Every structure is written in C-alpha cells, then in structure tokens.
Amino acid sequence: MTPVAEIVSVSDLLNVVWTAFLAGIGVCMIFSFAIVGFARGTDARREKAGGAAVAYFALMAVALTAVMGAVVFAVVVMTSK
Amino acid sequence: MDSDVILIIVVATALAFDFTNGFHDTANVVATSISTRAMAPRIAVGYAALLNFFGAFLSLEVAATIANGIVDADLITPLIVFAGLIGAIAWNLVTWYFGLPSSSSHALIGGVVGAALAAAGPDAIISDGLLGKVVIPALLAPTLAFAVAGLSILVVYRIVGRLHPGPVTRGFKVGQVISGGLLALAHGTNDAQKTMGIITLALISSGHLGAGSDPPLWVIASAASAIALGTYFGGWRIIKTMGSRIIKMDAAQGFAAQGSGAAVILAATHAGFPLSTTHTISGAVMGAGAAKRFSAVRWGVAGNIVVAWILTLPAAAAIGALTYGITRIFGEGATGPIVVSSVLIGLIVWTFARRLRQGSPITAAEGA
Numbered sequence A: 001m002t003p004v005a006e007i008v009s010v011s012d013l014l015n016v017v018w019t020a021f022l023a024g025i026g027v028c029m030i031f032s033f034a035i036v037g038f039a040r041g042t043d044a045r046r047e048k049a050g051g052a053a054v055a056y057f058a059l060m061a062v063a064l065t066a067v068m069g070a071v072v073f074a075v076v077v078m079t080s081k
Numbered sequence B: 001m002d003s004d005v006i007l008i009i010v011v012a013t014a015l016a017f018d019f020t021n022g023f024h025d026t027a028n029v030v031a032t033s034i035s036t037r038a039m040a041p042r043i044a045v046g047y048a049a050l051l052n053f054f055g056a057f058l059s060l061e062v063a064a065t066i067a068n069g070i071v072d073a074d075l076i077t078p079l080i081v082f083a084g085l086i087g088a089i090a091w092n093l094v095t096w097y098f099g100l101p102s103s104s105s106h107a108l109i110g111g112v113v114g115a116a117l118a119a120a121g122p123d124a125i126i127s128d129g130l131l132g133k134v135v136i137p138a139l140l141a142p143t144l145a146f147a148v149a150g151l152s153i154l155v156v157y158r159i160v161g162r163l164h165p166g167p168v169t170r171g172f173k174v175g176q177v178i179s180g181g182l183l184a185l186a187h188g189t190n191d192a193q194k195t196m197g198i199i200t201l202a203l204i205s206s207g208h209l210g211a212g213s214d215p216p217l218w219v220i221a222s223a224a225s226a227i228a229l230g231t232y233f234g235g236w237r238i239i240k241t242m243g244s245r246i247i248k249m250d251a252a253q254g255f256a257a258q259g260s261g262a263a264v265i266l267a268a269t270h271a272g273f274p275l276s277t278t279h280t281i282s283g284a285v286m287g288a289g290a291a292k293r294f295s296a297v298r299w300g301v302a303g304n305i306v307v308a309w310i311l312t313l314p315a316a317a318a319i320g321a322l323t324y325g326i327t328r329i330f331g332e333g334a335t336g337p338i339v340v341s342s343v344l345i346g347l348i349v350w351t352f353a354r355r356l357r358q359g360s361p362i363t364a365a366e367g368a
Helices: A010-046 A050-079 B002-035 B041-055 B061-068 B078-097 B104-120 B127-160 B165-205 B217-233 B236-245 B251-271 B277-292 B299-329 B335-358
Strands: none
Touching: A010 A050, A010 B127, A010 B165, A010 B251, A050 B165, A050 B251, B002 B041, B002 B078, B002 B104, B002 B165, B002 B217, B002 B236, B002 B251, B002 B277, B002 B335, B041 B165, B041 B217, B078 B104, B078 B165, B078 B299, B078 B335, B104 B127, B104 B165, B104 B277, B104 B299, B127 B251, B127 B277, B127 B299, B165 B217, B165 B251, B165 B277, B251 B277, B277 B299, B299 B335
C-alpha cells in the first residue's frame, strides 16, 4: 500500500490551503475596509467634516486599489503556469 | 477512415460535454449574484460566459493532469474516451434534471475511468494520480471553501457591522460583480481545461499527437467557445438550488462565498489539481451561511447535494463502462459511436421536452 504522503504532494496541498485562506480572507477584509471608507466618508461629507471625509475616501481608494491588485495578481499567477 | 470518423465523433462529443459543463455549472458562477440581485440574470450569465471564454486561455496545468495523470494514455483508445464522455454527459443530464449541483469534473473523470476499466482493466488506471489529483482534492475543496468563506464572512461582519445597511449592501453588490467575474475566470480556467485534456487524450491515443503533448490552439479555442456558449444558455434549475434553496444570502455573504470560492479554485488550479468548481462554491455558500447562523443553511438540501457528489464518480464510471460495452457490440469501427450518439441525442431532446412541459423553476423575471 502506497502511503498517502507519497501519492499526493503534501507541500502542494498545504500551499493551496494557505494561499486560499490568505487570498479569500484578505480580499474580503480589504474590500470591507473600502466599504467602511465609502460609508463613513459619505457621512463625514454630509456632516461637513472635510478632513475626515478625505481620510475615509483615501482609505476606500487604497483598499479598492489593493483589491484590484489582488485580482490582477491572481490572473498573472494563472498565466505564469 | 473509421478511426478518423471515431475521432471526429469523440471531439464533437467532448465539445458537447463542455457545453453541458458550462450549462450545468453556470449556477456556480452566477447564482449568488442573481439571488442577492447584484446583477440581472441575463447580464450575469452573459458576463460569466465572456469571462469563462477568456479564462480558458489562461493555463494548461489541469489539462495536462487530465490527459496524462489519471489514465495510462498508452492503453487508451478513442472509443474509451468516447464512452467516458457519454458517461459524463448522461450523469450531468440526470443531475440537471433533478436540479442538483454535482461535479462535471468528477463526472468526466469517473466516465473515463469506468470506460478504461471496462476496456483495459485496472492497469489502465493510474491509481496514485486518481487518488492524489482527484479524490483527496475532492475532499479538501468543499471543506476548505467552507472554512475560508465562514471565516471571511465573520471578518466582514466584524468590520462593517456598525454601518448603515444601505451602503453596505450596495457596496457588496458592486463587490459581487468583481468576485463573480473572478469566479467565472477561475471556472473557465479550471473546467474548460478538462475538455481540452480529454480531446488531447483522444488525439494522443489516435496517434495525432505525441505522448505528453499540450493541447493545440484549435482545441483550446473550441473548448473555450463551447463552455462559454453553455454558460450563456445557463441551467436555471441549478441556479435556483444554489442561489436560494441552500440558504437565502445577503450581498456580503454572496461576496464572501464568491471571493473565497475563487481563491480556492485559483490556488488549486495553480497547483494542477483538477478540483470541482461545484463542490468548491457549494462549500463556500454553506460556509458563508453557517457562519452567520448554523440553522440558516437548509441541511436537507445540502445533504442531497453531498449524496450527488458521492454518487458522481461511481455512477459516471458505471455509465461509461456500460457505454463502452454497448459500443463494442458493434465492433471497433464507427458504427458503435454513431448508434450511441444517436440514442443520446434522442434522450437529450426527450429530457428537455419533458422538463419544458413541466415549466422552468426560475425565470429571468423571478431572479431580477
């Protein structure tokens, strides 16, 4: 009987596991910050708090850029195989 | 002459399977976007079809696994590939009929393994490849997607929990357009390659390509087109099961399920594991639902889906083996595949007609 560890590449499987956790949770978390930035920024602008609005919208822009970067990275990783 | 006719039938059958794969698995990609109303149904399936097409060109890692890693290409004949494809198409139609999101990938692998077993015995099966590249990832994928989506939605709720629901819902609906697109891309990458792998296997077994060859460009382009077309014509029965019968989702859960599913599929595809997009996204949908409230998931429906998953490999294998036996009654020429294809086309028409008479379980208007 061939041991399972010899049949399946354990390191490949572990790579899949940690990459999936990092990418899945990371993207959801960063996108949530974009929504926080948008919602709080809109509230701040309505309350005429210009500085806070700029900061929140900057948070949104950075988070959205990071999400789009992750999407582009995923595509690049795929095409590199 | 006969061998060329068989090869043409095999390629046509493989593309037909690819069409049913897109048709059957549309739900994986669009169901959450439709059920949370992030996108109108027709726009969602059109968008998914387009990205499925482009996704098919991104990688060949899974195609190589299918063509060379699961059955011994030296012992495989075009007739075996044909019988395997019929097993996969037949099982896809059965599960579509009952609205169950089963795995097209496992149906394909099961069909080919069953036909190869019937034709050449256990020597034709690379058991290590089957276990390492199919069975273990099949167990891992839904569990991993369940865990990633569950943790993701908890993180999301923690971050946006104190905000007004209006902008949060609108924001995650926009996010679903992005995550749905990534999922469609991942689906095209992972699933279209299986058909590419099968056609490549047929070309190797008929002597048109050398062992270990990559799929030619015409194979890649035709597989991409077939899965995109199938996706566009969408299987609304399974969309209903995935979108609303397992759990009623909010936009944040839809985003978490799609994003986590895409992450798992892309990570696995990169490692060359031909995992099931159906298992992955179903696991992610259940994870996103159960993390919010365990009882929110309709576990009876989830149980039926898991039973279909377990049955897929052996059932498709049995149909593949039976088809090979029937085909061989007519000898090794093209008569067997022609007869079997004709019967299958008749069965498909009959099944669709019967389902149409019963009415579609979901309409574009309902989903909008």
